[in-house]
Amino acid sequence: MDNVPQLIQERSAPPATLVIFGASGDLTRRKLLPAVESLARHNRLPSEFALVGVARTPMEDEQFASSALTGPSLSDKPQLQGGIRYVSGGYDDPETYKRLAETLDELDAQRGTSGNRLFYLSTPAEAFEPVINGLAGAGLNRAREGSFSRLVIEKPYGRDLTTARELDSVVHGAFDEPQVFRIDHYLGKDTVQNVLALRFANSIFQPIWDRSWVDHVQITVAETLGVGTRGGFYEHAGAMRDIVQNHVLQVLALALMEPPASFGAEGLRNEKAKLLQAIRLPTNRDIADLAVRGQYTRGGTRDELMAGYREEVGVDPLSRTETYAAMRLNVDNWRWAGVPFYVRTGKRLPARVTEVALQFQRPPHLPIPANQLTDLEADALILRIQPNEGISLRFGAKVPGHSFRVRTASMDFSYEQTFAEESPEAYERLLLDALLGDPTLFIRTDEVEQCWRIVDPIIEHWENDHSPIPTYEAASWGPADADRLIGRSGRAWKNSI
Numbered sequence: 151m152d153n154v155p156q157l158i159q160e161r162s163a164p165p166a167t168l169v170i171f172g173a174s175g176d177l178t179r180r181k182l183l184p185a186v187e188s189l190a191r192h193n194r195l196p197s198e199f200a201l202v203g204v205a206r207t208p209m210e211d212e213q214f215a216s217s218a219l220t221g222p223s224l225s226d227k228p229q230l231q232g233g234i235r236y237v238s239g240g241y242d243d244p245e246t247y248k249r250l251a252e253t254l255d256e257l258d259a260q261r262g263t264s265g266n267r268l269f270y271l272s273t274p275a276e277a278f279e280p281v282i283n284g285l286a287g288a289g290l291n292r293a294r295e296g297s298f299s300r301l302v303i304e305k306p307y308g309r310d311l312t313t314a315r316e317l318d319s320v321v322h323g324a325f326d327e328p329q330v331f332r333i334d335h336y337l338g339k340d341t342v343q344n345v346l347a348l349r350f351a352n353s354i355f356q357p358i359w360d361r362s363w364v365d366h367v368q369i370t371v372a373e374t375l376g377v378g379t380r381g382g383f384y385e386h387a388g389a390m391r392d393i394v395q396n397h398v399l400q401v402l403a404l405a406l407m408e409p410p411a412s413f414g415a416e417g418l419r420n421e422k423a424k425l426l427q428a429i430r431l432p433t434n435r436d437i438a439d440l441a442v443r444g445q446y447t448r449g450g451t452r453d454e455l456m457a458g459y460r461e462e463v464g465v466d467p468l469s470r471t472e473t474y475a476a477m478r479l480n481v482d483n484w485r486w487a488g489v490p491f492y493v494r495t496g497k498r499l500p501a502r503v504t505e506v507a508l509q510f511q512r513p514p515h516l517p518i519p520a521n522q523l524t525d526l527e528a529d530a531l532i533l534r535i536q537p538n539e540g541i542s543l544r545f546g547a548k549v550p551g552h553s554f555r556v557r558t559a560s561m562d563f564s565y566e567q568t569f570a571e572e573s574p575e576a577y578e579r580l581l582l583d584a585l586l587g588d589p590t591l592f593i594r595t596d597e598v599e600q601c602w603r604i605v606d607p608i609i610e611h612w613e614n615d616h617s618p619i620p621t622y623e624a625a626s627w628g629p630a631d632a633d634r635l636i637g638r639s640g641r642a643w644k645n646s647i
């Protein structure tokens with residue numbers, strides 16, 4: 151299997167200890183521990199596996215273990231039983247790392263974890279630097295001969311290009327790039343990887359995947375939820391940093407990049423990086439025409455009235471943070487010159503939907519009178535990332551009857567109806583990849599920089615713009631400016647989801 155890229159191999163994890171920093175936090179509870187459990191349940195973890203939680207909150211091993219082991223059938227899983235520890239301590243206290251190192255040595259001796267360590271940073275971003283320095287101070291950044299020491303870092307990876315580079319220099323002061331796994335959980339979603347399958351495991355789509363056939367592309371990441379309990383975090387992020395800089399641009403890169411020769415980690419990431427490089431940078435003069443933001447206000451129905459963003463816990467009542475962002479992007483390369491790409495994301499929109507929709511050009515000549523085509527939309531291929539995972543092809547079909555009317559119809563592929571197999575959760579897939587040392591679905595440092603390069607000028611422009619932030623009612627499709635952004639070219643958002 152040596153020549154087969156890791157991305158497409160069937161695999162199980164090697165002996166290792168997974169160390170989660172931020173072990174008492176929300177992400178650990180909601181995503182990471184269930185992912186570990188699920189890996190154990192599906193026999194993807196060896197019995198030489200251990201889990202260590204590290205956080206400031208004091209907790210006993212047993213308490214952490216019982217919060218980690220919530221699944222019904224896990225009591226008999228040797229991968230988890232007896233192999234769960236908890237180390238409490240300050241992230242900037244060298245004692246924490248001394249105790250961690252002792253715990254890791256003990257686990258190596260007791261459970262045969264072979265000195266392999268995967269350190270997962272699931273803390274607030276301020277803790278990244280002290281943790282990395284703490285690990286290096288205790289020598290945990292370097293593995294002994296034949297073992298590995300790796301670092302997984304959650305987003306946000308910096309707040310802009312400058313701080314991302316600063317973080318990179320802290321990271322690279324302790325870890326070499328092959329040890330570093332920058333996570334974007336969207337890449338762990340089966341349906342995001344299916345963009346690769348659709349484009350490169352078939353021949354029928356490739357000839358139409360360019361400027362000769364595509365009129366424009368819309369990428370939507372719409373959420374119905376508000377910021378919930380994460381107001382304090384979100385105030386410093388906003389939609390552009392939270393979703394566009396990472397998830398949206400990653401999906402866009404996979405959808406638009408050139409075919410890689412193989413799905414090897416470097417081949418694939420080279421193509422993504424080249425695509426991101428080809429995105430034209432907005433200039434101060436055209437930002438207002440290319441980017442739109444908004445913030446949700448109180449709205450919904452009488453039965454379900456939703457608070458406005460400024461009323462959420464942890465949010466400044468005068469906050470100017472955007473909960474909605476939309477942009478028009480251009481890709482300056484041979485394949486996509488002249489094709490506009492509209493991307494948008496928002497919280498408290500009317501539907502939860504993530505999709506990539508390629509809208510095709512109208513036929514050059516229609517041999518049918520216009521009044522018989524009133525219900526005909528442009529052809530489109532819609533990749534539904536979530537929910538209702540699948541693909542739809544929208545096209546015109548003759549309406550049965552004596553007249554010749556043409557109406558839009560669609561062919562639908564649904565994951566659920568087609569496959570009996572279940573999709574692993576994104577975090578499950580990515581944890582396994584990191585344990586195996588496969589970086590294919592992780593973000594390389596040059597990609598992070600390209601993504602900040604694209605969003606930075608817009609964020610800066612908004613920060614310097616003191617006019618009132620545009621608003622939209624909760625459960626509506628975003629601010630009116632967003633309709634103007636796309637409407638300027640005679641197009642419209644695809645909202646009939």
Ligand code: BG6
Pocket residue numbers: 373392504
């Ligand atoms: C996270 C963002 O990265 O992605 C959240 O920080 C957002 O604000 C979440 O809600 C969306 O992820 P998913 O997998 O539910 O689409």
